[in-house]
Amino acid sequence: FEAGLLETLAPLAGVAVEARVASAPAEKTRKARFDEAMLFTHRGLSGPAILQISSYWREGEPIVAAMAPDHDVFEVLKAAKAANGRQAVHTALSQIVPRRLAENLCAREGVAGNLADLSDKALRRLDQAVNAWTVKPVGSEGYRTAEVTLGGIDTAALDQQTLAVKSVPGLYFIGEAVDVTGWLGGYNFQWAWSSGWAAGQVC
Structure with a gap:
């Protein structure tokens, strides 16, 4: 105020x-x-x-x-x-x-x-x-x-399945580095874990 x-x-x-x-x-x-x-x-x-x-x-x-x-x-x-x-x-x-x-x-x-x-x-x-x-x-x-930040890497620049940067082979972004923001209640934790898991399967 x-x-x-x-x-x-x-x-x-x-x-x-x-x-x-x-x-x-x-x-x-x-x-x-x-x-x-x-x-x-x-x-x-x-x-x-x-x-x-x-x-x-x-x-x-x-x-x-x-x-x-x-x-x-x-x-x-x-x-x-x-x-x-x-x-x-x-x-x-x-x-x-x-x-x-x-x-x-x-x-x-x-x-x-x-x-x-x-x-x-x-x-x-x-x-x-x-x-x-x-x-x-x-x-x-x-x-x-x-509690949470806004903005980050544009999701359009990432592969939806692997979180790999489309234009830079071998580069991945996960969690709050990406422009994905959840409400309170664990959604941001879930996104961090899930995106990390998805990228981890192919790294």
Whole structure:
């Protein structure tokens, strides 16, 4: 995160939510979405959903996070307002997201007080803040903490069966040296082992 946003979100370090995180690229071919855990850290965002989407994200582009994707936040807050209008809005919101996140969201959106005193417009603003949070990261942690890299040798230059370079006899490329990127969950390990095995059969 850039410095201003980082200061605002620093109190959330350690808070995790089951989120739906999507890329919002100019090129629709790179649009992707992941439903997994998202973690606030002292430097920004992490967790499986963020690690997954980082393969599709490019610097300067935003990502969109739904932090309670299975809830219509506006309807939940409207129902809470009807049932107990004297309840504080952050208390009602904490039934959907972790309390620290609920308090932070209410403060960021300038929505405070009892539900009975809040307009539908204010409740919809919270709904947007929870389930359509658009944030533009300014960078990544780089190779030091990278789970997987992108790019590499073009697969079109390799024999599909042996991983041999078509134009250079006796030269082979395997694993992450090749432009093949898997999702989290062991796919990159499997590709490394399988491609190594394939090349090893003919070397």
